[in-house]
Amino acid sequence: MFNDIGPLELVTIVVLAVLVFGPDKLPKVIQDVMRTIRKIREFSESAKQDIRQELGPEFKDFEFEDLNPKTFLRKHLDNDELGLKEIRNGFDLKKEMAEVTDAVHSRDADPGTSGSAGGRIDMTKKPEDPGRDERPAFDPDAT
Secondary structure (H helix, E strand, O other): OOOOOOHHHHHHHHHHHHHHHOOOOHHHHHHHHHHHHHHHHHHHHHHHHHHHHHHOHHHOOOOHHHHOHHHHHHHHHHOOOOOHHHHHHHOOHHHHHHHHHHHHOOOOOOOOOOOOOOOOOOOOOOOOOOOOOOOOOOOOOOO
C-alpha cells in the first residue's frame, strides 16, 4: 500500500503524529484509523461480492483489476490466440512506407528494392515557393 514511502518519510510522519496528537492520545488515534481502514476494506469486499452475485455465474472469472485499461489491453493482447505476434513480426514498416510513397508519386516500385533512395524516405514537408511571376494569395480580412 505504501511502497513508495522511504524510511525518512516514515520517521517524519511518526514525529509529526507524536507532535500533533501527543504521546498519550496517539495509540487511540492509531486504533481509530485502523478500525476505519478495516471497515472500508470490509465494505469494498462486500460490494465486490454483491456485484459478482448480480453478474451471475458466467462472470465468475471477472476481476475488478481488469477494469484498468492498461491491464485489460495487456491481458487480451498478450495471449497468442489472435496471432498478433506473427502479424507484428511480418510487418516491415520501411517497405510499406516506400510502397505508399511510390504510389503517391505514381512511380512503379521494383519488387527487389525497398523504395527509392536506398530505403530512405524523405517525409519532411517542403515549402512550396511561388514562381517569379506568381504572387501569394492576398487576404484583405487578414490584415
